[in-house]
Amino acid sequence: MRKRIPGFTASDRRVERAIQLLGLLSSVDGGIVSSAEAAEHLGCTDDELDEPIALIATLADRESGARAVIYRDHGDIVLEGAPSRLLPLRLSTAEGAVLAAVLEDLSIPEDARGRLSRALLPPDMRSTPPRAASTTVFGRHFPAIARAIDTKTAIAIMYRSNDDATARERVVLPQGFDQVVGVAYLLGVDREKREPRRYRLERIQAVRVVEAQSHGDGLPACDGSGRADHTSIRDSLARASVQATIRVSPDAPVPTWSGIQGMAKLPDGSTELIVGVASKPWLFDQVLSAGGAYRIVEPCSLAQELATYARRLAEER
Amino acid sequence: MDEEEERAPRVDDTAQRLLNLMFTLNAAAHPLTTDQIVGDSDLGYGHEQRESDLRKFRRDREKLAERGIIITEVTAPGASEAEQRAWAIDRERTFAAGGIVREDDVRLLARAVDEYLGSHPTPLAIPLKAVRRSCVDALAALAGEDEAFARPAPKLDEDAIADAVWTAFSLKRSLIATYRNAAGTARRRTVAVYGIFTSAGLSYFTGLDREAGTVRTFRTDRVERVHGLGESYDIPSDFSIRDHLFLPFDFSDAPEARATFSFSPGIGEMELAAITQGRGDLVQREDGGWTWDVEVRDIDAAAEVTLAHARFGMRPVAPDALVESWRAKLMRTVGVHNA
Numbered sequence: 001m002r003k004r005i006p007g008f009t010a011s012d013r014r015v016e017r018a019i020q021l022l023g024l025l026s027s028v029d030g031g032i033v034s035s036a037e038a039a040e041h042l043g044c045t046d047d048e049l050d051e052p053i054a055l056i057a058t059l060a061d062r063e064s065g066a067r068a069v070i071y072r073d074h075g076d077i078v079l080e081g082a083p084s085r086l087l088p089l090r091l092s093t094a095e096g097a098v099l100a101a102v103l104e105d106l107s108i109p110e111d112a113r114g115r116l117s118r119a120l121l122p123p124d125m126r127s128t129p130p131r132a133a134s135t136t137v138f139g140r141h142f143p144a145i146a147r148a149i150d151t152k153t154a155i156a157i158m159y160r161s162n163d164d165a166t167a168r169e170r171v172v173l174p175q176g177f178d179q180v181v182g183v184a185y186l187l188g189v190d191r192e193k194r195e196p197r198r199y200r201l202e203r204i205q206a207v208r209v210v211e212a213q214s215h216g217d218g219l220p221a222c223d224g225s226g227r228a229d230h231t232s233i234r235d236s237l238a239r240a241s242v243q244a245t246i247r248v249s250p251d252a253p254v255p256t257w258s259g260i261q262g263m264a265k266l267p268d269g270s271t272e273l274i275v276g277v278a279s280k281p282w283l284f285d286q287v288l289s290a291g292g293a294y295r296i297v298e299p300c301s302l303a304q305e306l307a308t309y310a311r312r313l314a315e316e317r
Numbered sequence: 318m319d320e321e322e323e324r325a326p327r328v329d330d331t332a333q334r335l336l337n338l339m340f341t342l343n344a345a346a347h348p349l350t351t352d353q354i355v356g357d358s359d360l361g362y363g364h365e366q367r368e369s370d371l372r373k374f375r376r377d378r379e380k381l382a383e384r385g386i387i388i389t390e391v392t393a394p395g396a397s398e399a400e401q402r403a404w405a406i407d408r409e410r411t412f413a414a415g416g417i418v419r420e421d422d423v424r425l426l427a428r429a430v431d432e433y434l435g436s437h438p439t440p441l442a443i444p445l446k447a448v449r450r451s452c453v454d455a456l457a458a459l460a461g462e463d464e465a466f467a468r469p470a471p472k473l474d475e476d477a478i479a480d481a482v483w484t485a486f487s488l489k490r491s492l493i494a495t496y497r498n499a500a501g502t503a504r505r506r507t508v509a510v511y512g513i514f515t516s517a518g519l520s521y522f523t524g525l526d527r528e529a530g531t532v533r534t535f536r537t538d539r540v541e542r543v544h545g546l547g548e549s550y551d552i553p554s555d556f557s558i559r560d561h562l563f564l565p566f567d568f569s570d571a572p573e574a575r576a577t578f579s580f581s582p583g584i585g586e587m588e589l590a591a592i593t594q595g596r597g598d599l600v601q602r603e604d605g606g607w608t609w610d611v612e613v614r615d616i617d618a619a620a621e622v623t624l625a626h627a628r629f630g631m632r633p634v635a636p637d638a639l640v641e642s643w644r645a646k647l648m649r650t651v652g653v654h655n656a
Contacts, residue, residue, distance in 0.1 A: 005480075005481050005484055005543060005545065005546060007490060007493070007545035007546025007547060008484055008488070008490070008545075008546050010329065011329050011331040011332045011335075012380070012488075014329055014332035015331075015332045015335045015336060015380065015384070016384060018332065018336050019336075019339070019384055019386070024450075041450060055329075055332055055333060055336055056336070058333055058336075058337070059336055059337055059340040060337075060340075060359070061340065061341045061344045061345070062357075062359050063345075064344055064345065064346070066340075066344040068340060083340075083343070083344040084340075086343065086412075087408075087412035087413065088412060088413040089385050089386070089411065089412060089413065090385055090410065090411060090412060090413050091385065091444070091447070091448065092383070092384060092385040092487060093385075094444065094483075094486055094487035094489075095385075095444040095447055095448065095487070097512075098441050098444040098445060098448070098513075099444070099448055101433075102426075102429050102430060102433045102445070102448075103429075105433070106429040106432070106433065108425060108426075108429060112419075112421070112422045112425060115417050115418050115419065115422055116418060116422055116426060118414055118417060119413050119414045119417055119418050120413050120448075122385070122410055123409060123410055124410070128554075129554075129555065129556060129557035129558075129559075130512075130557055130558050130559055131511065131512040131513070131552065131556070131557075131558050132441060132512060132513050132514065132558060133512070133514040133515075133558045133559055133562060134433065134441075134514060134515045134516070135514065135515065135516040135517065135562055135591075135594055136435070136515070137587055137588075137590050137591040138432070139587045140586075140587060142429070142432070143425055146425060146428045146429075147425075150424065150428075160583065160584070160585065160588070162628060164583075165581075165583050166582075166583035167583070167585065177428075177432045179432065179435040180518075181517055181518040182435075182515070182516055182517035182518050182519075184432065201587075202585070202587040202588050202590065202591045203585065203587070203588055204587075205585040205587075279628075281627075281628035282628065284627075284628075285624060285625050285626065285627045285628050286625060287650060288624040288625075288627060288646065288647060288650050289621040289622070289623075289624040289625040289646070290621075290646075290650075291620075291621065291624075291645070291646030291649050291650065292646065292649030292650050292652065292653045294650075295653045295654060296654065303654050304654075306650070306654055307650075307651055307654040307655060310647050310648075310650050310651045310654075311651060313627060313647055314644060314647045314648060314651070316632065
């Protein structure tokens with residue numbers, strides 16, 4: 001239930017809910033929705049639906065004789081009569097700002113973006129600078145990947161991982177998307193390795209359709225949703241081949257990396273972390289950026305590799 | 318008293334009048350004149366002096382406009398100057414246009430909205446849910462689809478503070494709230510919210526801080542309490558939220574300095590977009606690498622960002638202070654690991 005906001009009057013809330021309910025009932029066949037669906041749509045309880053229902057029931061135009069007929073029928077709410085129906089409302093200016101951000105940030109193709117904008121956005125906001133945004137980068141290929149997921153089509157992606165200097169091609173059976181702490185991923189099965197993988201969308205430089213997915217070819221079994229079992233980033237890092245012990249200086253903030261498997265405060269005020277690492281260069285860069293506040297304690301070989309990496313960088317300048 | 322009587326709530330005159338106005342104009346075959354509206358007691362006017370009713374009618378148009386119901390003045394063809402003003406719902410600006418979207422558009426939009434939502438409470442969840450539920454299903458109908466798209470919308474936890482921030486932004490009414498800053502100090506602030514963004518799983522709003530007199534950015538989860546909504550405001554026409562997508566080297570009182578970074582060939586444009594957030598100037602060199610010029614305030618933080626992306630070939634180029642800070646951090650790390 002949405003809490004009341006002072007300054008946003010009770011009348012405001014009633015009008016908003018009544019318009020939302022009219023819009024919902026207008027958009028469904030027969031003008032019938034369940035009370036549960038209406039309550040969820042309006043963000044209110046079933047009892048609170050009585051107010052917008054009562055408001056709508058009073059609507060009448062004396063001159064034309066049009067009336068709004070609305071009533072509860074067991075667990076449903078029913079709207080009768082064409083005059084009561086609202087055509088789908090355009091988004092408000094604020095809602096339009098958010099939709100505009102979605103269309104831009106997910107690289108929706110120009111033609112589809114134009115059609116959706118003309119259908120939904122207020123006409124006077126199309127030239128407005130962006131008012132909503134996300135720093136998550138979804139890359140340029142979201143629409144093509146989404147289509148491949150829907151059509152169960154294998155794709156070849158040019159992808160650069162943390163350990164690659166340049167992108168290389170991988171054939172992937174795409175299965176879905178995920179977002180973790182502001183990073184967007186493609187979840188799929190690497191056809192060559194025959195294992196679930198996650199790929200950062202901003203590192204996919206090109207996408208090419210390969211073929212329709214085939215079934216029963218020895219690939220990882222899927223769950224009921226048709227997806228292979230993609231473990232969380234944390235769990236997959238726990239199984240990573242490199243496990244490191246990092247000591248954080250007392251005066252330095254403790255990192256919040258996904259790969260942290262354990263943490264202990266030491267008597268001198270420093271913090272010791274056990275970290276699963278999928279990419280050594282990634283770990284080295286995080287330690288370097290701490291400027292001496294992080295130290296790789298174990299394994300010694302990893303600490304030596306870091307020192308070599310750092311010296312090589314310093315020699316460039 | 319039977320169950321129906323027990324259920325019937327008290328009806329609110331203002332809300333009833335607003336909805337009657339919308340309903341009547343929606344059902345009307347022709348525009349209605351001012352007299353027909355403000356003289357009609359059934360509509361909710363006509364009880365007071367005409368001037369009072371005219372003001373009420375103007376406020377009601379503004380209230381409905383906040384919800385996307387645009388009532389506009391129309392001039393009937395052949396009408397003389399002496400004719401009364403007439404009013405109708407502006408159907409082009411109020412109702413979504415049918416017949417131009419395709420099934421693929423709607424399918425793509427539904428998936429795009431779901432992925433944009435992510436999984437964290439954010440003020441953007443409310444409008445995105447509105448788009449997902451109303452527009453996707455409505456558009457599907459417009460596109461001739463018999464069924465709403467089967468994929469259920471993601472379930473998100475409701476967050477009252479995020480709700481309040483969205484409401485303030487949506488209605489363009491100042492947000493009055495107690496905010497605790499990074500230093501831990503809590504203070505009451507009045508903010509005209511100009512824009513909202515999400516970053517690394519957190520949500521932020523940017524707007525004019527009335528007390529400070531400057532545009533600032535606030536973290537939604539640091540709002541401790543919302544006291545209410547204040548005055549209306551307009552968002553400056555040239556305000557872009559993208560100018561306020563902060564980077565780690567923005568947080569300092571030091572003056573801005575122009576910094577230059579280089580990236581090696583092989584890194585893609587979208588990877589660079591994730592690092593640069595569209596700030597500054599990014600130019601591809603002849604060797605395929607990139608040069609990025611951007612204003613920074615905190616030189617040490619800029620050096621840290623550079624080191625955090627060293628595997629991408631990110632290196633400091635200028636100014637000297639940036640290169641020196643970068644080198645000092647490198648050598649301190651070497652020293653700590655040689656000890």
